[in-house]
Structure formats: C-alpha cells, structure tokens
Amino acid sequence: MKVEQLNVGWISSPxxxxxxxxxxxxxxxxxxxxxxxxxxDERILIDAGLHPDAIADPASFYGPAAAxxxxxxxxxxxxxxxxxxxxxxxxxxxxxxxxxxxALLPASVPIVIQRREWEAAQDDAxxxxxxxxxRDYAAAQDRELVLIDGDHDLLGDGxxxxxxxxxxxxxxxxxxxxxxxxxxxxxxHFAITLDDHRFPxxxxxxxxxxxxxxxxxxxxxxxxxxxxxxxxxxxRPGPVAVSL
Ligand SMILES: [Zn+2]
Numbered sequence: 526m527k528v529e530q531l532n533v534g535w536i537s538s539p540x541x542x543x544x545x546x547x548x549x550x551x552x553x554x555x556x557x558x559x560x561x562x563x564x565x566d567e568r569i570l571i572d573a574g575l576h577p578d579a580i581a582d583p584a585s586f587y588g589p590a591a592a593x594x595x596x597x598x599x600x601x602x603x604x605x606x607x608x609x610x611x612x613x614x615x616x617x618x619x620x621x622x623x624x625x626x627x628a629l630l631p632a633s634v635p636i637v638i639q640r641r642e643w644e645a646a647q648d649d650a651x652x653x654x655x656x657x658x659x660r661d662y663a664a665a666q667d668r669e670l671v672l673i674d675g676d677h678d679l680l681g682d683g684x685x686x687x688x689x690x691x692x693x694x695x696x697x698x699x700x701x702x703x704x705x706x707x708x709x710x711x712x713x714h715f716a717i718t719l720d721d722h723r724f725p726x727x728x729x730x731x732x733x734x735x736x737x738x739x740x741x742x743x744x745x746x747x748x749x750x751x752x753x754x755x756x757x758x759x760x761r762p763g764p765v766a767v768s769l
Contacts, residue, residue, distance in 0.1 A: 526562065526563065526684060526702070526767055527561075527562070527563045527764065528560060528561070528563075528702055528706065528764070528765040528767050529563075529762075529763065529764055529765065530558055530560055530752075530763060530765050531558060531560065531574075531605050531606070531762055532556045532558055533557050533558070533599055533600065533601060533602055533605070534557045534596060534597050534598040534599045534600075535555065535556055535557065535597040536554070536557060536594055536595070536596060536622060536755070537552055537553070537594065537595035537596075537597075538552065538553065539551070539553075539593060540552055540553035541726060542593070542725060542727075543714050543725045543726075543755070544714065544715065544718070544724075544725070545723045545724060545725070545726055546723055554595075554757065555755040555756070555757045556599075556755060556760050557575060558752075558754075558755070558762075559573065560572065560700075560708055560765075561606055562685060562700075562702060564680070564684070566612070567613065568610050568612050569611070569612060569614075569615060569679070570602070570608070570613070570614045570630070570634075571615045571617065571700055572616060572623040572624070573602050573614065573616070573623065573624055573627045573629075574601065574602045574622065574623070574626050575596060575601070575625045575626060576626050576628065576629070577601045577626070579591075579596060579621065579625055580597065580598045583596055586660075587621065587658045587660070588658075590656070591621075591658075601629065602626045602629065602630070603626070603629050603630070608629075608630050608634075611630070612634065613635055613636075613671075614635070615637045615679070615687065615700060616637070616638045616642075617700070617708070617710035617711065618694040618696070618697040618698070618710065618711065619642055619646050619655075619657050619662055620657070620694065620711070621658050621661050623711075624661045625658075625661050627662060627664070632664075633669075634668075634669075635671050636665055636669070636670050636671065637677075637687070638673070638696070638698075639672070639674070639689060639691075639695075639697075640672035640673060640674050640696065641691070641695045642694060642695055642696025642697065642698075643670065643672055643696070645657075645694070645696065645729070646659070646662060654729065655694050655727075655729050656727065657694075675689045676688050676689055684702070684703060685700065685701070686700070687699075687700055687701075688700070688707070690709070690737035690740065691729070691730065691737060692724075692729060692730050692731065692732070692733035692735065692736070692737045692738075693710075693711045693712060693725070693729065693734050693737075694711075695729045695730075697711060697712065698710070699712060699737075701749075702767050703768060705750055705766075705767060705768065706749065706750050706765060706767050707741060707749055707750070707752065708752050709741050709752055709753055709754065710754050711754035712737045712738055712754070713738055713741070713754060714753060714754045714755045715754075715755070715758075716751075716753045716756050716758075716759050718738065718753065719738045719745065719751065719753075722734075722735055722738055724738075
C-alpha cells in the first residue's frame with residue numbers, strides 16, 4: 526500500500542479564523558492537502574481540493590463572505606493525479622478546500638461520505654452554519670454516492686478505515702491507513718490543535734469537535750501518526766510512510 530500526500534494550493538486568511546486567540550490583525554497562510562492511497566486493486570483519492578475557477582476571485586465564485594480568503598493554486602488535482610484511474614473518492618467533509626474540485630473528477634467514480642455530512646449539505650440552515658458552498662457538490666446528486674454511518678471499513682480488509690470525527694462539520698471523517706497513520710483532516714488544523722483545542726472560530730459543534738480531537742490524540746499517544754488538516758510546519762507533499 527502506498528500513500529502520497531499532494532498539495533493542491535494555499536489559503537491565506539486572518540489567523541484568528543482558523544486558530545482561536547490569535548492576534549486579530551495577523552494573517553496566516555496554510556497548505557491544502559489531498560491524498561492518494563494505492564493498493565494492488567484500488568486508487569483512492571482523499572479530498573479533491575480547490576476548484577481552479579475559485580482562485581482568482583473567491584467572492585465572485587462563492588459569494589461575498591469568501592472575500593476574506595486569499596487562494597493560490599499549486600496544481601489542481603487533475604494536474605497531479607490520473608483521475609481516470611481512480612476507483613473511489615473519499616471526502617473528509619464538504620468545505621470548499623476539500624470538495625471544490627469534485628466537478629472536475631470523473632462521474633463514474635463513487636464518492637464515499639458520511640450520511641450526516643451529505644444530509645446537512647442539503648439543509649439550508651446547516652449549509653449556512655457550516656459555510657458549505659452548494660455549487661461544490663451540487664453535481665454529486667447525479668453521481669454514485671456511498672453514504673456511510675459512523676466508522677467504516679472501506680475495503681473490507683481492515684486496511685483503510687474511515688473514522689467518524691464530527692464537530693468541525695456534522696459528518697466530518699478522518700482516514701486510518703494501516704496501524705500507523707491517520708489522515709486527521711480538519712479535526713485539528715494544526716498538530717497542536719489536538720492538545721490545546723484552539724479550533725477555528727466556527728464549527729458545527731465545538732463539544733463534538735473536542736471529543737473528536739481527544740479521540741485522535743489518544744490514538745496518537747498510542748503511537749499512531751496523526752496528520753493535521755492544514756499545518757504548514759508539518760505537511761509536506763510526497764510519499765507518506767506506511768507499513769502493511
Ligand atoms: Zn480544510
């Protein structure tokens with residue numbers, strides 16, 4: 526089994542939006558990762574990254590609230606991955622930096638997502654509370670969606686497990702690969718977030734996010750490497766070591 530970390534681009538924003546307690550005038554720039562997991566039979570994409578058309582003017586693509594973001598594209602997902610050979614797409618959650626490029630991916634590839642995330646994304650109040658942008662996932666209505674409920678053994682052999690880690694969004698999920706690696710996604714934007722719980726200023730449910738952080742922190746204490754969602758000091762594109 527191989528795991529490769531990709532970087533699709535960068536977000537710049539006020540630092541306090543993504544880490545409570547930061548200086549309100551400070552800004553932060555952080556990477557947007559995606560991952561490719563390859564087995565003998567499968568090529569699984571974890572998250573799709575930014576839509577290229579959102580980069581130049583996020584506010585005109587998504588609406589005025591997106592004006593606080595500066596977006597940069599490193600390389601879109603379709604420039605980095607032979608998307609025609611993907612077997613599954615797993616979305617950790619539906620924020621634009623994870624699902625934005627979904628429309629560029631072949632419609633024949635099933636999308637695996639937590640049912641509660643998908644259902645929240647169809648609910649107007651939940652959409653606005655969670656800063657979902659329906660244009661990111663509207664076309665997914667017509668695709669094969671695999672809606673799962675809770676932790677899920679993706680390949681049926683225990684090698685890749687989706688972990689329900691809600692809070693950041695209603696059905697946020699992380700991905701365990703083998704016994705040594707968890708792609709934590711946005712349970713903690715930064716590695717230290719699992720310890721200090723200085724989450725972004727927005728969440729679907731802060732208490733649930735705290736419990737999810739404790740879950741991943743406990744796994745980390747037992748020796749599992751947990752990759753944070755967007756930590757510029759930790760995330761590096763390239764192969765990620767896993768033994769299976
Ligand atoms: Zn994110």
